Amino acid sequence: MMLKKHAIVAATLALAALSAQAHDLWFKPSSTVLSKSDWVTVDAAVSNDVFFFNHRPLGLENVKITGPDGSAVEMKNAHKGELRSVFDFKPEKPGTYRVTMLMNGVMGGYKDANGQPKRVRGSAEEILKQIPADAKDVNITENVRRMETFVSVGKPTGIALTGKGLELKPVTHPNDLVSSEEAKFEFQIDGKPAANLEVELVADGIRYRDGVEPLKFKTDANGLLTVKFPRAGLYWLSTDAKDNKTTVAKATERRLGYVATLEVLP
Template identity: 45%
Template sequence: MKLYKSFIALALAGLSLSAQAHKPWLLPSSTIVEGKEAWVTVDAAISEGLFDIDHQPLKLDGIVITGPDGGKLAMENVGNGKLRNTFDVKLPKPGTYRIALVSQSVMGSYKDKAGEMKRFRGTEESLAKDVPADATDVKLTRTQGRLETFVSTGTPDMAVFKPTGVGLELVPVTHPNDMRAGEKATWRFLLDGKPAANQGFSLIPGGVRYRGTLGEIRKNTDANGEATFELPAAGMYLVSSAWPAAAPQVPGQPPQMAPRRVTYAATVEILPQ
């Protein structure tokens, strides 16, 4: 299962927003690219410190790059490292590009013929192989995750934000490549194409190791799935959200997983005034 580690890391990213949690991320060299020959380099990793290269690379299988005209672009100059992977993207047309890793996975437990508890993690396609036909007390959690970032050249546009209607999605009112510190921004979250009412999300700035504190900003959407807030200091940030909200852990018991878990994370840049 090539995407197994990416699936699990993406699923776990929504379970904890602590400074110690390992987070997957895509970090573009810039979110606004100028010049006749527009290129961007993207780092992809899973790390303990946000945007720090301190753990392992994020597998690039399944990365989809969508241009402003809806066309798909290929990664170029792919580099596979011990702690991070990198790739370049050529931006041939003006507008906004989406770079995304969308994943689905299944995890759970069952009792075999002998009554012994077994655990498994896999994909929807591997479910029949992972769980024997004679298994009992089967418990499943299906996880859908979206990890993405956005890059614009020329005038940013909204074409790539057309919702798919699957999972948790950010459909911004304020373009994420047109945000400046101290200004107001409005974001809209959708869950399966419908407004994600009272949906919690976090905005975490990079550079935690230099601050000594996480610096997390937490917000909630309104009944229309929207939130308007003042943008913090300039820098690269990770937007993170998960549905449903994680249940409190019972001491001495493993974390309880809902039958369905949906996560969203995106790297965005706030520019100076």
């Protein structure tokens, strides 16, 4: 019963996050590169501007922290404020730690017997129950999104991919980024290179400049992206895609998203 309750809560929170796609979701770690074991504090929010608290806190129920060996790392001092959430964790062993939030859900729409448009959200099972038998123009969409950031103690270690959805496969490790050097990333969809994917990078400090000033790129035929960051600092990386490779019955479209916070050193 408790597991079922947790699943319902997780699905509700994931759908709430998906409904906030008009806003930016992000993690902001206090540090991503450590020479020895130490505490890391992470801010998490949904905002109108990247890294600027001006909308609402991000729910932490779906956030997971994994260590270099894939084991779970405990989140400490989690707190949800009015504009942001915050939590701590302490990487104890050398290697790369991963802070991840998965946001999977289903949404749909149809026209009722009177021709009025209706929208539905929930699990695939719930949505199918909500759509009447005489509905017209039924449209169901599966959403699969991932948000993450990385913290390394000492030498960075490899990052395992799931082979599901839209993911970043490091060529240059996310904790080995330097402003004076080119970085390479490979993007994959379901384990295969994602060609011609539009990727956006936004530097921290939007509040103190005239505009967002995003950097826009596109992956090549092999899903590779080459970037030379203009300066050191935190960057918000975002990309999305869509296809018809759904895993949900009667869904005709799958929308994929990936967001990461990267720290670039001088």
